[in-house]
Amino acid sequence: MRLITHNMLQCHVKACPPGQSYPLQIRNAELEALDAEFNADFVRRLIPKLDWKVLRSTAFELGVAQLPEECPAEPTEDDLQMIHKVALQTRVKEAEMVCSGCGHVYPIKDGVPNMLLQDHEI
Amino acid sequence: MSRPEHTAPPEIFYNEDEATKYTSNSRIISIQNEMAWRALELLALPEDEVAFVLDIGCGSGLSGEVLEEEGHVWVGMDISDSMLEVAKEREVDGDLFLQDIGQGVGFRAGTFDGAISISVIQWLCNADKTVNNPRSRLKRFFSTLYSSLARGARAVFQFYPENPEQIEMIISSAMKAGFTGGLVVDFPNSSKAKKYYLCLFAGYKDNAKDSPALPKALGEGDEGVQVNYASKRVHTRRKEPVDRKAVKDKKWVQHKKELNRARGKDTPLDSKYTARKRRTKF
Numbered sequence: 555m556r557l558i559t560h561n562m563l564q565c566h567v568k569a570c571p572p573g574q575s576y577p578l579q580i581r582n583a584e585l586e587a588l589d590a591e592f593n594a595d596f597v598r599r600l601i602p603k604l605d606w607k608v609l610r611s612t613a614f615e616l617g618v619a620q621l622p623e624e625c626p627a628e629p630t631e632d633d634l635q636m637i638h639k640v641a642l643q644t645r646v647k648e649a650e651m652v653c654s655g656c657g658h659v660y661p662i663k664d665g666v667p668n669m670l671l672q673d674h675e676i
Numbered sequence: 677m678s679r680p681e682h683t684a685p686p687e688i689f690y691n692e693d694e695a696t697k698y699t700s701n702s703r704i705i706s707i708q709n710e711m712a713w714r715a716l717e718l719l720a721l722p723e724d725e726v727a728f729v730l731d732i733g734c735g736s737g738l739s740g741e742v743l744e745e746e747g748h749v750w751v752g753m754d755i756s757d758s759m760l761e762v763a764k765e766r767e768v769d770g771d772l773f774l775q776d777i778g779q780g781v782g783f784r785a786g787t788f789d790g791a792i793s794i795s796v797i798q799w800l801c802n803a804d805k806t807v808n809n810p811r812s813r814l815k816r817f818f819s820t821l822y823s824s825l826a827r828g829a830r831a832v833f834q835f836y837p838e839n840p841e842q843i844e845m846i847i848s849s850a851m852k853a854g855f856t857g858g859l860v861v862d863f864p865n866s867s868k869a870k871k872y873y874l875c876l877f878a879g880y881k882d883n884a885k886d887s888p889a890l891p892k893a894l895g896e897g898d899e900g901v902q903v904n905y906a907s908k909r910v911h912t913r914r915k916e917p918v919d920r921k922a923v924k925d926k927k928w929v930q931h932k933k934e935l936n937r938a939r940g941k942d943t944p945l946d947s948k949y950t951a952r953k954r955r956t957k958f
Contacts, residue, residue, distance in 0.1 A: 558728075559751050559771045566782030566820065576784060590769070596726035596749065603728075603786065642749070666760055669753070669775035669782065673807045676779050676816070 555667055556588065557618070558600070558641035561609050563667075565653035565660075567675045574655030577608045583616055583649040586665070590642045597634045600641070601625060613640045679838060685804035687776075690735070690756035698736040699762055705738060708794060711871065712739035715792040715832040716746065718860065718875055718891050727789035730824070731770065732777055732833075733796030737763035740770045743792075751788075753777065778813030783824035791821065791831040797874070798835045801842050814846060818853035827879030831855070834873050846874065856880045856887035863895035926951035 555563075565575035606625040613619045619640050626633045651660040651667060658675065661668050680689050697704055721727045727748045731740050734752025736759050743750045750770040754760055760772050775781075778800050800817060801810045821831060837843045847859065855876040863869035880887035929951035936943040 555771045555773075558749075562783045562787040562824075564782050564784055566780045568780075575782075591747075593726045593747075596728075599725075600728070605784070664764065666764070666772045666774055669773050669779075670755075671776070671779050673805070676807070 555646050555662060555665060556642055557609065557612060557616075557644050557646070558604075560612060560646065560651075561604055561641065563651075565655060565658055566669070567653065567656050567658050567671060569675065570653060570656040570658070575653060577605070577612070578651040578653055578660065580612065580616065580646060581650045581652055584647045585616060585618070586645045586647045588643045588645050590638070592635065592638050594631065594634050597638050597641075598629065601629065601637070604637075604641070609637075609641065613644075616644070616646075618644050681799055681802040681838070685802075686799050687755045687757070690759050692758045692761075695736060695756070695758040695762045698738060698759070699766070708738045709742060711794050711834045712742040712792065714862065714871070714894075715739070715794060715834055715873065716742060718832045718873055719790045719792060719830050720891070721748070721790055728787065730781070730783075730788045730791040730821075732781075732791055732793035732821075733799075734763065734770065734772065735759040735794075737766055737768035737770065737772075739792060739794045740768050741766075744769050753781070777817050778808065780816045780820035781824050782820065785823045786826045787824045788829060789826055790829050791825060793831070793833040793835075795834060795836060797833050797846060798837060798842065801838070801845065811845065811849065814849035815852065818850045818855065822853045822855060822878055825878040829878050830857075831876040831878065832873055833876070834871060837872055843872070850874070850876055854878070854881035856884050858890050860891055860893045862893050864893070866895065869895065924951070 560578070560580070563576075563578060565578060567575075604625070606621075610621040610623070613621050619636065621636070621640065629637070645665060646662055647665050649662045651662065652658070653660075658671075683689055698708070699705075719729075721729075729743055729748045729750045731743065731750050731752040734740050734754050735756065737752065740750050740752050740763070751773070752763070752768075752770045753773040753775040754763075755774070755776050757774060760774060763772055777796070797817075800813050803810055825831060835846070837846070843859065850857075855878060857874070857876040860873040860875050862871045862873065875890060877887050930946070933943050933946065
């Protein structure tokens with residue numbers, strides 16, 4: 555799972571208190587670098603969709619990069635390259651994602667998060 | 677037509693044996709590929725733009741590869757571990773999730789620019805556990821999908837409905853979740869090429885009349901290959917009897933007899949009956 559997807563992912567347990575289902579905390583992560591084609595337009599259109607704070611803190615906690623406090627309002631080519639590197643070229647290979655709202659643990663194995671829920675969580 | 681939904685739940689039906697078919701069976705691959713292209717066409721993403729697309733029931737990543745070819749960034753989810761294993765082996769670019777779509781699609785609002793799904797949602801109509809109520813699963817799926825799509829985004833589902841009631845159930849669940857759109861049936865007159873595509877538009881919940889028109893289906897009416905109704909044999913009758921001369925007339929018979937006599941063969945004598953037709957009564 556790349557960090558762009560983590561940035562969009564939220565807990566989908568039905569009883570999870572609203573407002574707390576995002577973001578999922580990544581624990582015991584093992585990372586992997588990917589090779590992805592850089593597309594400036596795509597990254598530029600991605601910026602308003604991203605939750606910058608979450609991306610920043612996740613990147614910091616995982617030790618990927620130190621992103622600026624605020625999202626650059628007028629991103630330069632270098633900014634876009636940096637976002638591309640963090641969001642699209644960093645992949646979480648093994649980890650646990652924990653929801654801070656309901657405490658559900660989503661394990662990530664070989665890059666694939668297991669999002670299956672128990673019957674009582676639907 | 678066999679219905680895999682009736683044999684076992686998807687996570688069990690799509691085992692390793694079934695999953696290898698999706699890499700080795702060229703027929704399955706070509707059909708899946710074709711349907712993925714058509715779904716992508718119906719999705720009508722803006723041209724020359726890289727989009728963030730969700731592939732629902734991505735399986736071994738065949739449809740994902742179509743998205744990659746077009747340069748899109750995608751995320752796929754599937755309930756079958758074995759199929760995802762195949763996808764990993766193929767080293768697809770998209771992010772994979774082990775997920776039951778009937779439990780909902782857990783993404784933030786407005787994440788995706790579009791969603792495609794090939795031969796998946798008919799599975800939602802089957803209840804394989806007592807807790808699985810098809811209606812509530814469809815409702816949960818469509819409502820969470822609606823919120824994770826951007827405004828104006830489309831979702832295209834190719835599926836194999838078992839009966840008209842299933843179509844009705846699926847479409848009504850989608851409409852209740854706020855989608856507009858409807859069913860596009862390609863090649864409706866062909867039993868083999870006939871394909872159902874559910875085209876849904878997100879973001880027109882309150883102003884349904886601004887919703888874009890449904891894309892045109894392929895092979896409708898005269899375009900498609902049609903067979904004429906052929907229960908009656910067509911007889912073409914000659915208008916006038918053609919006056920044809922008999923080849924073996926009296927002259928010809930006599931010529932032959934003469935030749936035989938010249939060759940010294942036993943030849944009947946000539947009479948008034950020579951080369952005359954017999955009566956019909958005879």
